[in-house]
Amino acid sequence: MGSWNSTGMEVLSSVLGWIAFCAWSISFYPQVILNFKRKSVIGLNFDFVVLNLTKHSSYLIYNASVFFSSAVQRQYRQKYGLDEMIPVAANDVAFSIHAVVLTAFTLFQIAIYDRGGQKVSKTSILILSVAWLTVIICVFIAIPSHSWLWLVSCFSTLQVVMTVIKYIPQAVMNFQRKSTVGFSIGNILLDLVGGLANYGQMTVQSIDQHSWVNFYGNIGKTLLSLVSIFFDIVFILQHYVIYPAHKIVKSESPGMDNV
Template sequence: MSFLQILSDIIGWTYFAAWSISFYPQIYENWKLKNVNGLSVDYVGLNITGYICLCIYSTAGYLDQSLEVGTIHPEDLAFAYHGLLCTIIIIGQMIFYPLGDNKLSIYIIAVLVFLWTLTPIYFLLTQTFDVFHVSVSYNAYRMIGYDKLLISFIKYIPQVYWNYKRKKTLGWNIWVSLLDITGGLLSVLQTIMDQFIQDVNNEINPVKFALGLLTIGFDSILIFQHYFLYPPKKETQVMDYVTMKDNGIDDI
């Protein structure tokens, strides 16, 4: 194994750790506040579909390299399933904790219905049947990967808007974005490094590369909102929270 390959593996598992850990501050934040009103329901609704797509895309590409979806590392596969599990946990929190006026918008419902309708139809139309097995075109798996890209592009917008609407980021744990942007930077770096390693498929993984860039871009906006547009005022936030709880108001 070459030095570049070892370095790529180290970077890959580091990005896996950063992206995976990024889920837990929000899970803890929801548990601490016993309230999920700081986290956009639209964001989570898109996230669950996105991670289902990423699991299918990564599993197919990892098990069958002839699909030509680019290099899929074990850590890519591990991250996809870990992200799906954490999103399911957050959905569970949304079921048990108050949402306030936070709800799934009609626009996001339309996007989800469109994706959950179009993708299965495309899968059926691209299947090749014979007596012994069913073969699915690699374009179908690529479409699922592009579904994940579309969702990732859309999913951050509700959270950015939710922060803007409330003029605060209380309830959104900033460590989510700090760890997320770290994982995005490392993911992009590993994807670029893979192109210089001779013993792997030189075709770039377009979904992984674009996901990294999208993550960097939107997390930069969220970080800017937190530290510059709506800087946290701890004393005021704690007072507001205690006052609202005393008055029986869960929407913070």
């Protein structure tokens, strides 16, 4: 099993990992609190939430398998080297569990609060059906040959695909409404902090080990950070630059005066 060459790097990696964990974990609460205060989920795209649940569920399966399964760890080292460190930490597993619970709770809020006619699109239902059918097929392929690393990599790939797809409905909805009202920017700001810290943790580990296997050996985590950061920037621009709330209030003021 690989070990750290520098105690300082090990401490820094741990700190960055838990910063990412805390930021990402807390990021779920602004939307939940906003929904509770408004007693409404209008402005929050339902496709974003259901795709997010699949994303976090598949990521949990990947993280838990790599972290706890000795068979998966053995196959990982056989493929990438006996001295390579396992690319999943305790904070990754803890985050995934928390993410699944909070995303499921957000779906519960969607069920009980004012939806304003919004619903999950048929396109998202089709995407989810194809995704989980593919996973089932992968399970049946992996069992005979005991290809456990390949199987958990399928879950990692699924969560990356869901990460790319899940943001698009919300971004498009903001564009169509010309507003981000109902969609919490606090969620996005914390998500950005988590993404940067997570990427930093992987970089620190790679520098310490003098190897970049940590990146391509855990490509799902690498792409997760990059894609999340990209879309976070898109949402920040939508909220603060393109569709700032104060402009919406001003544009509505004359009409309100006439009522």
